[in-house]
Amino acid sequence: MRWLQNLRYDIRKNPALLLMTLPVIMYVVVFCYLPMSGIVLAFKQFDYSEGIFGSPWCGFKNFRFFFISGQAAVVMRNTVLYNIAFIIVNNIVEITVAIFISEIGGKWFKKTTQGAMFLPTFISWVVVSAFVYNIFSYDFGAFNHLLRSIGGEPVDIYSQSTLWVFIIIFLNSWKHVGYGSVVYLAAIMGIDAEIYESATLDGAGELQKIRYITLPCLKPTVVILVIMGIGNIFRGDFDLFYQMVGTNSLLFNTTDVIDTFVFRSLLFSQEYGMSAAVGLFQSVLCFAFLTATNWVIRRVDPENSLY
Amino acid sequence: MISSRGRKIFVAIAGAAVTIVALLCIFPFWMVVIGSLTPENEIYVRGYSLWPQTFSTEAYKLAFEDPGKILRSYLVTVGITGAGTAVSLFIVSMCGYVLQRPDFKSRNFFTMFVFFTVLFNGGLVPWYILMTNYLHLKDNYLALILPMMVNVFYLIIMKNFMRSIPGALIESAKIDGAGEFYIFLRIVLPLAKPALASIGMFIALNYWNDWRNGMLFMQDETMYPLQYYLYRLLSSLDFLKSAAASTIDLGDQVFPSESFKLAMTVVATGPIILLYPFVQKYFVKGITIGAVKG
Structure with a gap:
């Protein structure tokens, strides 16, 4: 028990330091480790008056319910596919924007455009949902206004579940472009300028320089970000999906993710047992994926492994 | 050429x-x-357009006629953002500092102990039951502050940043007889200002933009944080109408729900946008401090 020895040492020699970590440690114990014991709920028939530990056991019934209902396949598929789409689209957009920004001159121009791209990062998804309503509302939206004015038929976008796939992917990219491009821009700024200079002397064009210098230099950053994205592939962005879709069940088929499903089952139908089961299932998957991806990062680039 | x-x-x-x-x-x-x-x-x-044929400030008049409710949720949000950010920044930086002290032998154990919660958690439901049934935090402002108090990634960024503070400085302070807490408060914190500013901004932004905890734990309308208040305005016409001044006589006019919704969005978002140019610097810095090296 090495850690126990260390702890004993610190209790004797560094009591003040130990005390200083206490707020965070206590917090983690209460709000992260205590709820872990609550995962037994996934195997119980929750009875409000009996509490978590007094409720009767029910085996795998909660899990069976989730899988048989047919929703398991849908929400898992959506969660994974959206995350894959986010990884691909966001990285392409962010890298392109970062390269472009690094190439153009004019401090004022750079600052203004970057400032504009950061605005979406600052607002909540609630505000974004107001934006979406403003543009896509059936009766008053600017989009349908435009369609009508050119003689087209208005579209009720809030009942078109396939369209939302694109809207959501677009908005996610829209909200993160400022943030992500700064990450890549920082990596580009770290590339030795002499490499570009000698390439120019050798007669390399702009696209060649990007293809043979910038992109290869960005590779480590891309690899890390992609692997981290894969580690979180079973985690749905609750804020995004809940604000865009909410309780509009017409769209659930293509937009419901694990996190929104759990939230609704808990808050609206009070299915404690089942939503706990789904939550546990998701946690286990996340754990497996994060551990696996971290193992990969350690081999690719130990500097950037999470632990 | x-x-x-x-x-x-x-x-x-480009x-x-x-x-x-x-x-x-x-x-x-x-x-x-x-x-x-x-x-x-x-x-x-x-419908909505890029440029209206005529302008009207009626929606804003309606919003400001009786601004008590939105002011109240502003106050709630400002309060929880201020309190939450201050406490969170303090305990996270203190813990981050200790966890990189070479002479603190339990540092790796504690780091793993905290980090494990990123890899595995009990999920929403047990946590929700803890908050409501055991800690009884429904309709309590603590329910808006506590959930976001400790972010493990910020802790790790903080810990990495604290490494850049020279250990000799701390050693010499110790020789002069300063206590650990005093050293942290008087020597470490001032040197960590750049990280405190950037991470503090991220924490504040998370508090400011949170609506989920409002939805989970707040039933009393007067305790709604701003973003959840806005969400209710946008999603429920009755709630929207109740937010408007009852004193204004609309006559036989319809209730201007559409422009009112957007006016309320502007009122709820405006201040943070106005603040934005001043904090953008810290934001960019924060991203580059924590980028990749999560």
Whole structure:
């Protein structure tokens, strides 16, 4: 028990330091480790008056319910596919924007455009949902206004579940472009300028320089970000999906993710047992994926492994 | 001079593309501001547009006639953001500092202990039951503050940043007889200002933009944080109507729900946008401190 020895040492020699970590440690114990014991709920028939530990056991019934209902396949598929789409689209957009920004001159121009791209990062998804309503509302939206004015038929976008796939992917990219491009821009700024200079002397064009210098230099950053994205592939962005879709069940088929499903089952139908089961299932998957991806990062680039 | 011509074309394309992306980013903000200034009957006839035929400030008049409710949720949000950010920043930086002290032998054990919660958690439901059934935090402002108090990633960024503080400084303070807490408060914190500013900004932004905890734990309307208040306005017409001044006599006019919604969005978002140019610097710095090296 090495850690126990260390702890004993610190209790004797560094009591003040130990005390200083206490707020965070206590917090983690209460709000992260205590709820872990609550995962037994996934195997119980929750009875409000009996509490978590007094409720009767029910085996795998909660899990069976989730899988048989047919929703398991849908929400898992959506969660994974959206995350894959986010990884691909966001990285392409962010890298392109970062390269472009690094190439153009004019401090004022750079600052203004970057400032504009950061605005979406600052607002909540609630505000974004107001934006979406403003543009896509059936009766008053600017989009349908435009369609009508050119003689087209208005579209009720809030009942078109396939369209939302694109809207959501677009908005996610829209909200993160400022943030992500700064990450890549920082990596580009770290590339030795002499490499570009000698390439120019050798007669390399702009696209060649990007293809043979910038992109290869960005590779480590891309690899890390992609692997981290894969580690979180079973985690749905609750804020995004809940604000865009909410309780509009017409769209659930293509937009419901694990996190929104759990939230609704808990808050609206009070299915404690089942939503706990789904939550546990998701946690286990996340754990497996994060551990696996971290193992990969350690081999690719130990500097950037999470632990 | 082929390469220089090629470069010019490339820069022109890059400039145009960046401009388009930037415009796309501002475009919805523009639409909402314009929409909130469009008279209700024009919205009914023409829908929202880039530029209205006539302007009207009626929606804002309605919003400011009896601003008590939105001011109240502003106050709630400002309060929890202020308190939450201060406490969170303090305990996270203190813990981050200790966890990188070479003479603190339990540092790796504690780091793993905290980090494990990123890899595995009990999920929403047990946590929700803990908050409501065991800690009884429904309709309690603590329910808005506690859930976001400790973010493990910020802790790790903080810990990495603290490594740059020279250990000799701490050693010499110790020789002079300063206590650990005093050293942290008087020597470490001032040196960590850049990290405190950037991470503090991220924490504050998370608090400011949170609506989920409001939805989970707040039933009393007077305790709604701003974003959840806005969410209710946008999603429920009854709630929207109750938020407007009851004293204004609309006569036989319809309730201007469409422009009012957007006006409330502007009122709820405006201040943070105005603040934005001043904090952008810390934001960019924060990203580069924590980038990749999560």
